[in-house]
Amino acid sequence: MRRLYMSPRRWSATALTALTVGTAIAVVPTAPAHAAGPTDHVLYWNDVLIRTFRQVGGSPGPLARAGAMVHGAIYDAANSALCADGADRCIGQPYRTKVAPTAGVRPDLATAIDYAAYDTLRSIWPSINFAADLSTAQQDIPSSSARTDGQRMGSASAQAMISFRANDGSPDTSTYADGTVAGQWRRTGSGEPADPSWGLLRPFAMTSNTQFRPGPPAGYTSYAQLLASKAYADQVNEVKSFGAVNSTTRTADQTQAAWFWANDLNGTYKPPGQLFTHTQIVAKSAKLTQAGNARLFALVGLAMGDAAIVAWDTKYQTSIDLWRPESAIHEPQDDNNVDTKPDATWKPLSADTNGVNFSPPFPSYTSGHATFAAAWAGAMKGFFSTDAFRFVGTTEDPHASGVLRSFTGFSAAATENARSRVYLGVHYQFDADAGMSSGSALANHVTGNFLRPAVPAYAFDGFYEGQVKYDSSYPDGVAGGSMTLTFGLSANGTPVTDLNAVVGVSWNGQPGAGSGAVSVVNGRYQVTILPGKACGLRGQTLSVLLRDGSSRNLFVTCTVV
Known part of the structure; x- marks a missing residue:
């Protein structure tokens, strides 16, 4: 428990925002992401990546793979460029490669990032021209040996990633036959089965495709046992009530959450793009450096790249390829369960822009949204060493235009994301629970074993205001005033004054805060x-x-004057 110091000043407190609705969020057209040279090249290429998600659409797996490739290559390029100044300047462990610098040349960091992203994007989508994006990114960087070496490092990092992903199982051209027994997945009219073999893709960080596979739904390994169980009946009846298009059980806030997290339609940034956008929101709030962003987005990208593999392995490669709630509620087949009642008129809330209700075209168990969300939250927690980071998230789903939702932390956002699929009528709760469990374990594996900081642990001498030292609590700030704080760092007894040793700084995890x-x-x-x-x-x-990789926190209480 933090110790609070009392002051003779007048104290007061105000409530923190819970939920707000803002102006409409427009879908960005297919054009270069910025009109001028970017200040942060990692964020710039993430914008280009998300724009391309909108352009190409499709199922989440290929998009997550692209995100992992692009940001993994960016990380290696940025790390190589910074390592050129010495091992103590590296971001962390290499992912696929560490490119050696040219003797006597300090490579340009921005250029290394640019060419890593550009070459990787071109390899993934050869029919899309990214030349204008590269030109915009490079327009403020003069020709020099540093720029030339940065280009070499970026291209080499991209090639290492491209070679690693060659023949990894993508694209998935396999087919899948509809189920014929009760409980087995079959088409619901929303399209062909999406990426049936994606779960066999070569992992980015996992030791095997099944490393984080969850157990079967409710613990049952056969359709007959599952469908006859009380657990199954409870799950079907819950989504039948909460997820119906005409539900009288679902609240207005639950309906908003369902649409906020959906982003299933082409033209939106899709689930991986939404989570990358939320990563940007947090990164900007924390004022991360380019080096910090290179590592953060790579961790998120690798975690989501493997999250797609975990989810699709469970959907298609296990003993139960579970039908969607839509099928479970419609089908008149005997499931040997007296607690489920067929309703051929039932429709999920989920709908396209024409109001046609649909379920995504792949098995229900496990939830991809939940697996992505938990993997994202775990990567964010691993990077920031905390879950308590407040942020306001966005959506591009056309049914939630202009909606913003506020979250007290990464896990809170992921939990709402997972639960929202029940409210949308396309998943059972055990789909969400299994996805959360797998995604969390996967993220812990990624952050515990990849891109680890390579520098010695820093000694921190405390926060000072003038000559007054504050270890962990500042008892008498003034709301509306200012505080200038200093701190010293050392490594193995040697003072550290490299500005890049501080990756970022945030005030209460609040976007735009002071x-x-x-x-x-x-x-x-x-x-x-x-x-x-x-x-x-x-x-x-x-x-x-x-x-x-560590953080230092100062808890501040204030007088409001």
């Missing part, structure tokens, strides 16, 4: 924060994220 850029003054790191009105007795937290 924390300035970090600088180095007289051998010490310095940051100014501007506590807002919400910083009352309940307090808020300044977080500083370091290159060694």
